[in-house]
Amino acid sequence: MDSAVPHIRSVDGAPAADGFAPRPRIVVVGVGHGGMEAVKELDGTPADVLLVDRNNYHKFQPLLYQVATAGLQEGDITQSARHIFQKQKNVDFRLATVLGADLDARVLQVDQGPPIPYDYLILAAGASTAYFGVEGAQTYGFPLKNVADAVNLRSHVLLQFEKANRNAALIEEGALNFVVVGGGATGVETAGALIELFDRVLCRDFAGLDVDRARVILVERGDALMEAYKPDLQAYTKRQLEKRGVEVWLDTAVESVSAEAVQFEGGESLATQTLIWAAGVRANPLADELGLEQTRGSRLVVDDTLRVSGHPEVFAVGDLAGATDPTGQLYPQVAQVAIQQGIHAAKEIERAMRGIQPEAFQYKDLGQMATIGRNAAILEFPSGRGLKGLLAWLGWAVIHVVNLVGFRNRLSVLINWVYNYFTYDRGPRVIMSTWPETDEVQQPVLTTAPTASDGVGGSYDPRLATESEEA
Ligand SMILES: Cc1cc2nc3c(=O)[nH]c(=O)nc-3n(C[C@H](O)[C@H](O)[C@H](O)COP(=O)(O)OP(=O)(O)OC[C@H]3O[C@@H](n4cnc5c(N)ncnc54)[C@H](O)[C@@H]3O)c2cc1C
Numbered sequence: 490m491d492s493a494v495p496h497i498r499s500v501d502g503a504p505a506a507d508g509f510a511p512r513p514r515i516v517v518v519g520v521g522h523g524g525m526e527a528v529k530e531l532d533g534t535p536a537d538v539l540l541v542d543r544n545n546y547h548k549f550q551p552l553l554y555q556v557a558t559a560g561l562q563e564g565d566i567t568q569s570a571r572h573i574f575q576k577q578k579n580v581d582f583r584l585a586t587v588l589g590a591d592l593d594a595r596v597l598q599v600d601q602g603p604p605i606p607y608d609y610l611i612l613a614a615g616a617s618t619a620y621f622g623v624e625g626a627q628t629y630g631f632p633l634k635n636v637a638d639a640v641n642l643r644s645h646v647l648l649q650f651e652k653a654n655r656n657a658a659l660i661e662e663g664a665l666n667f668v669v670v671g672g673g674a675t676g677v678e679t680a681g682a683l684i685e686l687f688d689r690v691l692c693r694d695f696a697g698l699d700v701d702r703a704r705v706i707l708v709e710r711g712d713a714l715m716e717a718y719k720p721d722l723q724a725y726t727k728r729q730l731e732k733r734g735v736e737v738w739l740d741t742a743v744e745s746v747s748a749e750a751v752q753f754e755g756g757e758s759l760a761t762q763t764l765i766w767a768a769g770v771r772a773n774p775l776a777d778e779l780g781l782e783q784t785r786g787s788r789l790v791v792d793d794t795l796r797v798s799g800h801p802e803v804f805a806v807g808d809l810a811g812a813t814d815p816t817g818q819l820y821p822q823v824a825q826v827a828i829q830q831g832i833h834a835a836k837e838i839e840r841a842m843r844g845i846q847p848e849a850f851q852y853k854d855l856g857q858m859a860t861i862g863r864n865a866a867i868l869e870f871p872s873g874r875g876l877k878g879l880l881a882w883l884g885w886a887v888i889h890v891v892n893l894v895g896f897r898n899r900l901s902v903l904i905n906w907v908y909n910y911f912t913y914d915r916g917p918r919v920i921m922s923t924w925p926e927t928d929e930v931q932q933p934v935l936t937t938a939p940t941a942s943d944g945v946g947g948s949y950d951p952r953l954a955t956e957s958e959e960a
Pocket residue numbers: 518519520521522523524541542543544546547548549550551552553554585586587588613614615616633634635674675773775806807808809822823824825827858859930
């Protein structure tokens with residue numbers, strides 16, 4: 490394969506005077522785990538690197554559920570892209586949503602500013618939520634993919650308690666029924682954190698409300714939680730959640746969702762105003778806009794070097810990419826895969842620039858882990874050996890702190906966790922109105938919350954109803 494690419498451009502679309510720029514331009518879309526590591530790997534490479542993201546920050550998704558359950562603040566798990574790459578001389582950042590690309594002309598279309606030409610491209614735009622066509626799930630369900638999702642969910646949960654506190658009759662209508670759909674890591678962690686928030690914190694905040702009436706129901710269509718783990722760890726997870734008060738409903742599939750209830754296949758329904766959709770992942774919709782072959786979950790088909798078909802200068806990594814292991818299985822959409830693929834794609838570009846033969850991506854499995862709640866987590870080593878309980882929980886905490894981006898965030902999260910552990914308290918339980926971070930690539934993203942004078946009251950979520958709306 491000829492992976493070396495002639496360098497044809499200089500800055501922002503203008504060809505260099507002689508038609509050849511002295512340095513190639515490498516564009517990386519997304520400052521998530523994959524994109525960030527790719528750019529770091531390109532430090533010192535004789536190329537101009539442009540990082541493009543619709544947000545000006547990297548977010549640490551594994552701890553989003555803690556923002557949603559008032560354990561951490563959004564600033565604890567985010568870091569501005571410019572700060573991360575302040576000292577890396579060959580990097581610039583562009584705040585823009587990538588809408589599509591002309592891969593033959595090697596140009597990206599963006600919502601803000603001129604189109605972006607590239608010599609090499611790394612696509613690392615991540616994933617978005619899959620609703621599998623379940624009626625009402627997208628409209629009434631709460632996803633948990635972005636910072637805005639987490640802040641919305643936290644606000645909504647706290648509002649439900651405020652509403653129930655004003656009018657206890659609303660509990661009968663499901664105001665305090667919190668349904669989490671999906672028994673994978675996000676669902677388990679969110680359910681475990683919610684019940685702790687209710688039992689240890691909100692019961693003290695809402696002295697006049699019978700907080701015990703709040704229910705957390707974890708719904709999974711399969712016959713076990715944490716399907717990627719060994720059976721004994723699955724069983725431990727279920728036991729621990731139930732011990733803490735989470736109702737675990739296995740073999741239960743959601744048929745439809747409305748503002749007031751969830752309907753299950755088989756005819757049963759449950760009154761709820763809060764359905765957290767942690768059940769499905771698909772590639773970011775940008776994948777649909779590129780005219781490239783896609784595989785399961787709309788992920789972009791790539792070869793074993795992570796190149797997309799027909800364009801040796803274009804790589805896809807992380808959740809967006811449909812790379813397969815030597816047995817033909819798609820890699821899981823987890824941080825380590827994205828990190829290692831981002832590094833690999835960057836190295837491939839360096840190899841191509843030096844005229845060295847491409848190499849196949851090789852994944853080094855570091856194992857997997859998830860937390861259930863205070864003192865309880867599960868950890869599975871690459872060897873298949875499992876660990877559960879306090880030791881696994883401490884391991885989980887250490888690894889998550891270490892992997893956060895930035896010393897300030899590490900310190901802040903550590904202090905918060907130690908404080909929360911000993912005081913049984915949580916961070917500020919603040920109700921905020923936010924504007925959605927959309928995955929729709931056709932729409933520009935508003936980066937500031939609209940004010941009341943914009944006519945939308947600063948909130949897009951009809952469930953964050955005001956006093957007058959409720960009446
Ligand atoms: C709630 C939650 C919990 C998780 N927990 C774990 C866990 O415990 N362990 C684990 O290993 N993995 C976990 N994951 C998965 C892990 O976070 C992902 O696999 C990983 O983040 C993928 O990295 P990525 O670089 O592919 O995408 P992301 O990290 O999602 O980054 C994508 C970036 O692209 C940007 N972007 C998207 N579209 C555009 C566009 N059109 N234009 C410009 N920029 C765009 C986004 O703003 C984002 O910055 C979790 C995921 C979620 C949602």
